[in-house]
Amino acid sequence: MTAEADLRSQAREWLVLLNSGQASAADRAAAERWRQTSAEHASALAEVERLWALLGQVERPAAIVQAMPRPKRRWPLPLATAACLLLALWLTPPGWHADVRTQAGEVREVRLDDGSVLQLNGATSLDWNANVDGERRVRLYRGQADFQVAADVAHPFIIEAGEARIRVTGTRFDVNLLGNQVLLAVSEGHVQVSDADGRERAVQAGEQVAWLGGRLQSLQPLDAARALAWQRGRLVFRDRPLPEVFEELQRQQTQQVLFLDAAARELKVTGVFALNDPQAVLRAIETALPVKLTRLPGVLLVSSDG
Incomplete structure (x- = not known):
């Protein structure tokens, strides 16, 4: 996810909260602080508001510019409809037009014409070009893939994922594009990596490195039990923030997720689950964490509970 898309996602969540009938004065004040953080924040929120107005389902929320208390009420059906329309219009997955795609819950092996073998996790999309100026190129738009690259010194294999270049x-x-971060886990050989600012690094077998917000981070020992668990049919979470957990789950199911407050975003999850049973993760989250999950058609609303 690009920085711009991430801002739009946050703006949507603020707008849903402000129109939910459950927003407190503190929530409205926090939304106003978020809007005033930068011109980009204000622009993202204005764009979301315009789309809501075009939908004709709800009025543009005055709550974003005035902190007036509202009586608590149940989630209105027109608002739920508007939220679903917003998701349909705005959350069309990146790379829907890509050469190679998997659906949510689908894990598939792909053999490229250069002899390389890719194993794709669910909800993954990428483009493949066999020969671009003497290079083999992959553009990863979303998802996760394990690359077994056929040796060819004369034709380097280049992968672009967000701002990451491999x-x-x-x-x-293994390359995992998750939200605004990319994680590279090297199990054999070595890899040269760089970011948009020109930072370069060599990553050896048994090491991993992340790009956060497009910037290369420091090298870490490979945590194969977590980073490569999906290849063994497992989801492994170790003190993972709840938004990242739901991002992983969206590779196994099509339901979209909206957070209604910051407190829910700060919760963390630890556990081992079957890759093909995302409902087990949801049950564990509801049981172990102080959250409320509200299920709407195609949408899961996540809020803190108490």
Whole structure:
């Protein structure tokens, strides 16, 4: 997810909360502070408001510019309809037009014409070009893939994922594009990586590195039990923030997720689950964490409970 898309996502969540009938004066004040953080924040919120107005389902919320208390009420059906329309219009997955795609819950092996083998996690999309100026190129739009790259020194294999750039001639590694971060886990050989600011680094087998907000982070020992768990049919979470957990789950189910408050975003999850049973994760979250999950058609609303 780009920084712009991430801002729009946050703006949608603020607007849903402000129109839910459950927003407190503190929530409205926090939304106003978020809007005033930067011109980009204000623009994202204005764009979301315009779309809501076009939907004709709800009025543009005065709550964003005035902190007036509202009586608590149940979630109105027109608002739920508007939320679903927003999701349909705005959350069309990136890379829907890509050469290679998997559906949510689908894990598939793909053999490229250069002999490389890719294993794709659910809800993954990428483009493949066999020869671009003497290079083999992959553009990963979303999702996660394990790459077994066929050796060819004369034709480097280049992967672009967000702001991350990965260059190899033949090796095995996993690339996970999750929200505004990219995680590279190298299991064989070595990989050259760089970011948009020109930082470069060599990553060896048994190491992993992340890009956060497009910037390369420091090298870490490979946590194969977590980073590669999906290849063994598992989801492994170790003190993972709840938004990241739901991002992982969206690779296994089509339901979209909206957070209604910051407190829910700060909760963390630890556990091991079957990859093909995302409902087990939801049950565990509801049981172990102080959250409320509200299920609407195609949408899951997440809010703190008490």
